[in-house]
Amino acid sequence: GENVEQHPSTLSVQEGDSAVIKCTYSDSASNYFPWYKQELGKRPQLIIDIRSNVGEKKDQRIAVTLNKTAKHFSLHITETQPEDSAVYFCAASNAGYSTLTFGKGTMLLVSP
Amino acid sequence: NAGVTQTPKFRVLKTGQSMTLLCAQDMNHEYMYWYRQDPGMGLRLIHYSVGEGTTAKGEVPDGYNVSRLKKQNFLLGLESAAPSQTSVYFCASSYTPIEGDTQYFGPGTRLTVL
Numbered sequence: 001g002e003n004v005e006q007h008p009s010t011l012s013v014q015e016g017d018s019a020v021i022k023c024t025y026s027d028s029a030s031n032y033f034p035w036y037k038q039e040l041g042k043r044p045q046l047i048i049d050i051r052s053n054v055g056e057k058k059d060q061r062i063a064v065t066l067n068k069t070a071k072h073f074s075l076h077i078t079e080t081q082p083e084d085s086a087v088y089f090c091a092a093s094n095a096g097y098s099t100l101t102f103g104k105g106t107m108l109l110v111s112p
Numbered sequence: 113n114a115g116v117t118q119t120p121k122f123r124v125l126k127t128g129q130s131m132t133l134l135c136a137q138d139m140n141h142e143y144m145y146w147y148r149q150d151p152g153m154g155l156r157l158i159h160y161s162v163g164e165g166t167t168a169k170g171e172v173p174d175g176y177n178v179s180r181l182k183k184q185n186f187l188l189g190l191e192s193a194a195p196s197q198t199s200v201y202f203c204a205s206s207y208t209p210i211e212g213d214t215q216y217f218g219p220g221t222r223l224t225v226l
Binding site: 009044101 | 143145152153154155156157160162170171202206207213214215216217218219220
C-alpha cells in the first residue's frame with residue numbers, strides 16, 4: 001500500500017518568514033495530494049490540493065508543488081502569521097481507490 | 113447544512129465495555145470514513161464505505177466494526193474496548209460527481225478507555 005513520509009515533524013519560524021513542509025510518497029499510481037490544517041482541538045480542514053496533471057498550485061499565501069518523477073510534494077507558506085500556527089498533514093491518494101494515506105504531521109509554530 | 117457531525121463528543125469507557133460512535137453527513141456524499149488520531153501518528157484509516165450497504169477495512173481495523181445502513185450515516189462499533197483504543201476518532205465523508213474526492217471531517221470524538 002501507499003506510504004507517506006512527512007518532514008519536518010516540528011517547524012518554528014518568525015512571523016513574516018516562509019515555511020516549507022515536504023512529503024514523499026511510495027505509490028507511483030497516486031494522483032491526488034491534499035494538505036490539511038488542524039488547529040488545536042479542532043478538525044482537520046483542507047487548505048489546498050493538487051492533482052498529478054499540474055506541477056504547482058497557488059492560493060494567496062500558500063502554494064503546493066509536485067514532482068511526480070521524484071514522488072515528492074511540498075507545501076509553501078509565505079509571510080507567515082501567528083494564526084498559521086497549527087499541525088499540517090499531507091496525504092496521497094489513488095483516486096480510483098477513494099482512500100487517503102496521511103503523513104504523520106508537522107507542527108508549525110509562528111512566533112510574533 | 114450541518115456538514116459532518118459526530119456523536120458523542122466525549123466518552124469514557126471501562127475495559128471490556130462496548131459502544132457505538134455515530135457519524136452523520138447531509139452533503140449527499142457517497143464515501144464515508146473512520147480515522148483514529150494518536151499523538152505523533154497522524155490520521156490512520158480504520159474502516160471506510162464507498163456506498164450504502166458497503167464497508168471495507170482500512171489500515172487499522174482490528175477491534176472495530178462498522179455499518180452503513182443509510183447513505184447519510186456511518187457507525188463505528190467497539191465490541192470490547194481496550195486501553196489501546198484510547199484515541200480521538202474522526203469521521204469524514206467525500207465524493208459527489210461535482211465536488212470530487214475532497215474529504216470533509218467531523219468535529220471528532222475523544223474516547224478514553226480505562
